[in-house]
Amino acid sequence: MRMQARYLVRMLGIAVFHILAFVTFMTIAGQFDSLIIALPLNLAVLVIINLTGAWVIFRPIRRYLEGNADLASAEKRIQGLAIYSAAWAVVLVGALMSVAFFVLSAACPGCDAVVMLPFHLSMIVLFCSFVGIFVFFLINDYAAGLKIHIFERSGELLTPTGARLRGKAIAAFTAVGVIPVALAILEVFAFSDARALQGMTTAEGFMFDFVLIVVMAGTSFFFIQRSMARPVELLHQAIKRLGSGQMDAKTPVITNDEIGGLAAGFNDMLEQIRERDFIKETFGRYVPEQVAEAILLNRGEFEPQNKLATILYTDIEGFTSICERLSPADIVELLNEYFNLVIGVIDRHGGIVNQFQGDALLVTYNVPVENQEHALAAVRTALEIQERLAAHDFKAAGKMNTRIGVNTGHVFAGSVGAGDRLNYTVHGDAVNIAARLEQLNKQFGTIVLISEETKSLAEKLAGETGEFEFRAMGAMPIRGKTEEISVYSAKRSP
DSSP: OHHHHHHHHHHTHHHHHHHHHHHHHHHHHTOHHHHHHHHHHHHIIIIIIHHHHHHHHHHHHHHHHTTSSOHHHHHHHHHTHHHHHHHHHHHHHHHHHHIIIIISOOSSTTOOHHHHHHHHHHHHHHHHHHHHHHHHHHHHHHHHHHHHHHHHHHOOOOOOOOOOHHHHHHHHHIIIIIHHHHHHHHHHHTSHHHHHHTTOOHHHHHHHHHHHHHHHHHHHHHHHHHHHHHHHHHHHHHHHHHHTTOTTOOOOOOOSSHHHHHHHHHHHHHHHHHHHHHHHHHHHHHSOHHHHHHHHHTTTOOOOEEEEEEEEEEEETTHHHHHHTSOHHHHHHHHHHHHHHHHHHHHHTTOEEEEEETTEEEEEESSSSOOTTHHHHHHHHHHHHHHHHHTOOBTTTBSOOEEEEEEEEEEEEEEEEETTEEEEEEESHHHHHHHHHHHHHHHHTOSEEEEHHHHHHHHHHHTTSOOEEEEEEEEEEOTTOSSEEEEEEEEEOO
16 A cells, blocks of 8 residues: 555656646735635645546556556556546546636636637647656656566566667756747747736746746656666675675566667576576586586587596495395485585595496596596595494494495596587596506505505695605506506605
């Protein structure tokens, strides 16, 4: 009801302006005796009848605001509220002036109606044009506030109708330029005889016109500039919020012109950004985040790579036995707890979780994201994972160990699969050797085994810090390979 009351108060602007014009004219013309009869009549028409018509115009909007209708049923009325209100004001004021001039002869009692006809028609046209423009911008400003209210209350946005700023500019020019000039020209060249019949001089006629022009042009100009500056400021604020990282920075669309179209375009752009980020975030839950970023950046085209990388393979020790005494829900909870701990370490050292294989993880360094210290980062990851597990008690299983194998070598990385289902993965002997080293931990009773290639690079990168201790486990045959590889266990230096 508050928004309806504000609208009705705005519509009373017709009465205020008309009464001001009427009283000014009567005062300048010296027709004080007519005020006693004419003023209550004017007030009755411009308050009671005017508010009744405004109440009818606003009814669809009121039903929506009260929750008795949806926005779609009120949208057309909201978008056309300024035009409907201006049309009603023109009809009402035109009818009132016609009665006053032609029935009551209020402008010139006792004057010949035929002689006064051009004057009366000119004044009706000019004054109704003034009132129509004034009410249009007055209610257009109210409608902008109404749209902001709807947006803040429900987040609903109205679609601009495609009106042009050119129309507002023409109306503004007419209000502050054309009508005042027309009044001045008519006052000099056409109204002098009519003014004389009214008992007014040309100077007094100019004085009356001046009062009308100042009030009408001044108020119209205020609402004209406000109708243009307000949506631009709201859009500017939304852009600033977006720049600060607020992804809910939508702006209400409060005009139907190009500025409203710009605001709607901004909201569409924001929605696309949010959708892109949602896809990126969701995609990143199923494939490595950096891989998802690269795929989205390259629009699904992922160039195959063949480069030196370090592979870390880890598998929980005795996980099958652990699962035998747990329910499915407990197994899922345990894996999530384990992966949260392990992946946090992997992320800190720049590793990319390439695959989940049950309770096992395949982690890559230097592919697809460049990492010049990939061997050192992988060894640090392996040892920190063991340290974190040693200090952690899992809710469903207590202490839990994992075996890790680390190897460095050339790998092929790219998207493989069917045409409509692809998976980014790495292939090559380096991957197989890392998995084999993880298995060799069972044979040696160790928890971290690395290859000669990884050891050499990690030591080179670590320099003389003495960060690690490596113990040679000997040259071991690798299934599927003719040559043996040197294997080392790793731990941090005390």
